[in-house]
Every structure is written in structure tokens, then in C-alpha cells.
Amino acid sequence: MTLSDLSIKNPVFPVMLAAAMMVFGYLGYREMGISQFPEIDFPVVNVTTYWEAASPEIMDYDVTDIIEDAVSGVEGIDYIQSQSLEGVSVVTIYFHLSRDIDVAMQDVQNAVSAAAHRLPTDIDPPIISKVNFNKFPVMWLSVFGDRPLHEISDYVDTHLKQQIETIPGVGGVMYGGLRPRNMRLWLDGTKLHAYQLDALDVMRALREEHVEKPAGYLQSERREFNVRTMGEARTAREFEEIPLVNRDGQIIRVRDVAIVEDGLADKRSFSRSNRKPNVGIGVMRATGANVVALCDEVKRRLPGLRANLPPDIEIGISTDYSLFIKDDIAEVKLAMLLGIGLTALVTFVFLGSFGTTFNVCLAIPASLVGTFIAMRLCHFTLNFMTLLGLSLSVGVVVDDAIMVLENIYRRREHGEDRLSAALVGAREISFAAMAATFSIAAIFIPVAFLRGSIGLFFFQFAITV
Structure with a gap:
């Protein structure tokens, strides 16, 4: 039948x-999710290395060339691209489409780890990550108001970020125009020469003193206490009291050779909203999340975010890609x-x-x-x-x-x-x-x-x- x-x-x-x-x-x-095009996971791995204040030439010779040589022997590579910028080295490895991205990333990690002894000792560890071409901001939020930029930046980084990341479907946030808090030391060359010190001595002392390390336990017959050494300075006043050197009982501190400024990080990006400086928050979606549903959920929660804002600070939507x-x-x-x-x-x-x-x-x-x-x-x-x-x-x-x-x-x-x-x-x-x-x-x-x-x-x- x-x-x-x-x-x-x-x-x-x-x-x-x-x-x-x-x-x-x-x-x-x-x-089902809604997107403009199919989600395609290309096998691309990125190796990013930071070295503070290094010139592009030094980054290229001492970092980029070494990493390129280390990863060139990994199986399945199609081609390699690299960039050497001021203080940053970016090496991008493109694999054949048949290569499994997770296995390829593990092979790259092993190759970079094997070449770590050839890299400079004072650089930050290389950051190895998969490149997700679908992981881009689907919505930009603008935070602005009649407050100093450092107050807006501090609130966005310490409070608003956590609230947005808890929204279902959010895979992270990125900033535009954010300038986080930064302590600046303005060294006095004359005072350094008088104390027979240089900038390297100050840097070495900060690296050793401005740190919080575990200090073990205090034990008795009935109690046990965890001991912490509160070595990290939180304010400009605490930075001024950091000791640099002890000479015959005389302690030379940061305040003796420098002026400490509680300021902001270097201005690397700039953002405006309605002709006012602001901080942009790019909302990125998680893998497989529904772009339209995510943007609608952010809009639904926007009144709640506004209600928790400090006075004189506003938040609004500057770009919404779900509309397109x-x-x-x-x-x-x-x-x-x-x-x-x-x-x-x-x-x-x-x-x-x-x-x-x-x-x-x-x-x-x-x-x-x-x-x-x-x-x-x-x-x-x-x-x-x-x-x-x-x-x-x-x-x-x-x-x-x-x-x-x-x-x-x-x-x-x-x-x-x-x-x-x-x-x-x-x-x-x-x-x-x-x-x-x-x-x-x-x-x-x-x-x-x-x-x-x-x-x-x-x-x-x-x-x-």
C-alpha cells in the first residue's frame, strides 16, 4: 500500500x-534566531601582544617576527597577516576552512608557549583568541550628562557594564570614548638627581611595593585567620607614601621626587552625543542569539537602567542595527x-x-x-x-x-x-x-x-x- x-x-x-x-x-x-546573513564560523586565530611604550619597529623585530616564526609550522594554515603598532603586535592566522577551529587554536597556543622564552621578559603575555566575525555590536548605547567625563566613565565601567551583561543574549560589551581612572606620576628630574635615583628605580619600586600578596595564616588552638598585605594604593595620597628606597634609615618616598595626579588614561578614542562628550557602550550578542530579540530586550530594560542612573546622567540609544x-x-x-x-x-x-x-x-x-x-x-x-x-x-x-x-x-x-x-x-x-x-x-x-x-x-x- x-x-x-x-x-x-x-x-x-x-x-x-x-x-x-x-x-x-x-x-x-x-x-529560531533572526539574522541578516547565515552565521559562519571561519577558522581564524588572533595573537595580540602588548608592550608598553615600544615603537612599531621594536614590536616588529622583537615580538611579531618571533610569533610569526613560531606559528608558521602549525598544520592547516592558509596565510598569516600581522600588524606592528606602537605598543601592540597583532598576528592573525587564517586556516583552511576544513580545519577545526578549536584544535587550531590549541595548536597555536602550544606554538606560542614554546616560543615564550624568545620574547622580551617585560611584555604582557600574548592573548590568543578566536576571531568571530559575527561578534560585533548590534546596538550602541550613549551615556552622557552634565558630569565630568571621569565620573561617567567610572559609573559605566563599575556599574552599568554589569547590568547590561546580565541581559539574556548579551555576549559582552565594548566601549567608545571610555577613559578609565589612571594615576599619573610626574617625576622631577632635579629631585631624582639629588637623591641619586632615576625613572627605572621608581618603576622598580612601584612594581615591588604597589602589589597585594597573600601573607599566609595566623593560627591558634581554636581559630585561624587569613592574613592580607594591603599593599595596593587606592588614592593619590597613598601613592605619595609608597617608599622608593631606604638609605641609612631615611626613607625616600614617591612624594619626594614626583607629583601624583589622580587623572584619566590617555585619550585614544573620542565619542560625542548631541554635541556633548559621552561614553558609548556597544552591546555584543552571544553566539546564536537572536539579534532582534536581544535589541528588543535591551529597549525593554532601558527604563530600569535609567531609573538607577545618578542625577545629571542620561542614557539613550544611538545606533540600533536590528532596525535594518x-x-x-x-x-x-x-x-x-x-x-x-x-x-x-x-x-x-x-x-x-x-x-x-x-x-x-x-x-x-x-x-x-x-x-x-x-x-x-x-x-x-x-x-x-x-x-x-x-x-x-x-x-x-x-x-x-x-x-x-x-x-x-x-x-x-x-x-x-x-x-x-x-x-x-x-x-x-x-x-x-x-x-x-x-x-x-x-x-x-x-x-x-x-x-x-x-x-x-x-x-x-x-x-x-
């Missing part, structure tokens, strides 16, 4: 099957709905029957909504490529339905009863319908196996079709 025979003799079965597909398809649709995604997806959805409507109109014009047209068009929502089940299991998102695949599938679904119904009506015109016409007509055309469907699949399946970045981009399109 064929599937068509089973469905005609037991009509409850196809009705329940279609209903189940639409229900579970709708549940899958609710859980909503407009683009809405255009594609409208095009798909217009395609369904035109398909129904053309079917009615040629078949001339409302009942036939309704039966043909009934297959469209059942097939399209049911596709969301597979899309959700494959972790696809609603984007240009998947919606384009659904739009192209409308004609394929209608073609099969028209062929089967036309053959059934032909047998009815020859005098057969409804049951026999449906059974024989569907059985006669089933092979042709299957052949037409598989021929369409044979065209689009190779698209899923395209290689390179284009293949990754069109994979969701081909599987959706």
Missing part, C-alpha cells in the same frame, strides 16, 4: 500529520507572501475551481511551516538565504499538488467515482511527482557541498530547499 492509498483510505492520518508538522514547525520557528535587519527580513517575507498569493491566483485561473485552488494552496503552509522543524534541528536562523530557499520551494510544492489533482479530475471526467479516481489517479502520478521532486533536489544538493566561503554561505540555502 502506497502513502497516497493510506492517506485516502484513512483521511485522519494526513490531517493529523499536517497538523503536527504545522504545530512543531511553529514551535521551531519561535525558537527587521526591514530586510520584512521585505523578504513580503516577497514570499506575494509569491504565495500570485501562485494561488495563477492556479485558480488555470484550474477554474475554488475548491481545487484551496486544496493546492493548502500544501504551501504545511510544507513551509514544517520546514522550520529541520531548520531548528540544524541550528539555522531566519536570514536572507533560508527565506530565499523557502520562497523558491513554493512553486515546487504547488507543482506536485497540481499534477496529482489534475490527474484525479481527469479520471472523474471519465465517469469514475471519487474514491477510485483518487486512488488510481494518485497512484498513477506518484512516480512522476517523486521524479520531479528528486530532480529539484538533485539540482540543489550539490550547492550544499560547495567549497570555500561561498559554500558555507549557500549551505543553509541548499538544505532549506
Whole structure:
């Protein structure tokens, strides 16, 4: 017994099957993310190294060249790019698309660790991370007001950041125009010479004294205390009291050779809102999060964030990238709905029957909504490529339905009863319908196996079709 025979003799079965597909398809649709393009994870690893105040030439010779030489032997590398800037070295390793990014990152970490003894001893440890091209701010918030910039920066970094990062779907934040608090020491060359000191002596003393280290325990018969050495200076006054050297009982402190300023970090970025200096907060989404839902949730929580702000500080939305995604997806959805409507109109014009047209068009929502089940299991998102695949599938679904119904009506015109016409007509055309469907699949399946970045981009399109 064929599937068509089973469905005609037991009509409850196809009705329940279609209903189940639409229900579970709708549940899958609710859980799917929305993005402009498919999420593609390229195997790219970044090695960033900081060396304070080093020139680009020194960074290139002493850091970048060594790291490039160390990672060049890692398997599966396509090419390497590097930048040597003032105090920063950035080495980006691009692997072949077939390379597993987690394994590649581990190999890079091992290679850099093996070459660590060749790097300068006073640099910061290299930072090795995966490059996620989808991890960019989806919304920029602007924090401004009639307060000094250092107060706004301090509030954003110590309070507002934590509140935003707790929003579901947020994968981190980045700043624009933030200048964190910074202690500056203005050394007096004359006083340093008088005390027979130099800047290196001051730097060495700060590194040894401005630190908080564990100091062990104090134990008695019944109690045990954890001992801390409160060595970190928190204010300008505490910095002034840091000892530099002890000579015959005379302690020379920072205040004797320098002026301590409780200021801000160097001005490396600048941000304005309504002609006022502000601090920008870029909200980045977590991997697989729904961009539109995330931005809507941030907007929903914005009144609560405003309520907790200090006086004279405001927060607003300066850029919302979800608006562009909503407009683009809405255009594609409208095009798909217009395609369904035109398909129904053309079917009615040629078949001339409302009942036939309704039966043909009934297959469209059942097939399209049911596709969301597979899309959700494959972790696809609603984007240009998947919606384009659904739009192209409308004609394929209608073609099969028209062929089967036309053959059934032909047998009815020859005098057969409804049951026999449906059974024989569907059985006669089933092979042709299957052949037409598989021929369409044979065209689009190779698209899923395209290689390179284009293949990754069109994979969701081909599987959706």
C-alpha cells in the first residue's frame, strides 16, 4: 500500500500529520534566531601582544617576527597577516576552512608557549583568541550628562557594564570614548638627581611595593585567620607614601621626587552625543542569539537602567542595527507572501475551481511551516538565504499538488467515482511527482557541498530547499 492509498483510505492520518508538522514547525520557528546573513564560523586565530611604550619597529623585530616564526609550522594554515603598532603586535592566522577551529587554536597556543622564552621578559603575555566575525555590536548605547567625563566613565565601567551583561543574549560589551581612572606620576628630574635615583628605580619600586600578596595564616588552638598585605594604593595620597628606597634609615618616598595626579588614561578614542562628550557602550550578542530579540530586550530594560542612573546622567540609544535587519527580513517575507498569493491566483485561473485552488494552496503552509522543524534541528536562523530557499520551494510544492489533482479530475471526467479516481489517479502520478521532486533536489544538493566561503554561505540555502 502506497502513502497516497493510506492517506485516502484513512483521511485522519494526513490531517493529523499536517497538523503536527504545522504545530512543531511553529514551535521551531519561535525558537529560531533572526539574522541578516547565515552565521559562519571561519577558522581564524588572533595573537595580540602588548608592550608598553615600544615603537612599531621594536614590536616588529622583537615580538611579531618571533610569533610569526613560531606559528608558521602549525598544520592547516592558509596565510598569516600581522600588524606592528606602537605598543601592540597583532598576528592573525587564517586556516583552511576544513580545519577545526578549536584544535587550531590549541595548536597555536602550544606554538606560542614554546616560543615564550624568545620574547622580551617585560611584555604582557600574548592573548590568543578566536576571531568571530559575527561578534560585533548590534546596538550602541550613549551615556552622557552634565558630569565630568571621569565620573561617567567610572559609573559605566563599575556599574552599568554589569547590568547590561546580565541581559539574556548579551555576549559582552565594548566601549567608545571610555577613559578609565589612571594615576599619573610626574617625576622631577632635579629631585631624582639629588637623591641619586632615576625613572627605572621608581618603576622598580612601584612594581615591588604597589602589589597585594597573600601573607599566609595566623593560627591558634581554636581559630585561624587569613592574613592580607594591603599593599595596593587606592588614592593619590597613598601613592605619595609608597617608599622608593631606604638609605641609612631615611626613607625616600614617591612624594619626594614626583607629583601624583589622580587623572584619566590617555585619550585614544573620542565619542560625542548631541554635541556633548559621552561614553558609548556597544552591546555584543552571544553566539546564536537572536539579534532582534536581544535589541528588543535591551529597549525593554532601558527604563530600569535609567531609573538607577545618578542625577545629571542620561542614557539613550544611538545606533540600533536590528532596525535594518527587521526591514530586510520584512521585505523578504513580503516577497514570499506575494509569491504565495500570485501562485494561488495563477492556479485558480488555470484550474477554474475554488475548491481545487484551496486544496493546492493548502500544501504551501504545511510544507513551509514544517520546514522550520529541520531548520531548528540544524541550528539555522531566519536570514536572507533560508527565506530565499523557502520562497523558491513554493512553486515546487504547488507543482506536485497540481499534477496529482489534475490527474484525479481527469479520471472523474471519465465517469469514475471519487474514491477510485483518487486512488488510481494518485497512484498513477506518484512516480512522476517523486521524479520531479528528486530532480529539484538533485539540482540543489550539490550547492550544499560547495567549497570555500561561498559554500558555507549557500549551505543553509541548499538544505532549506
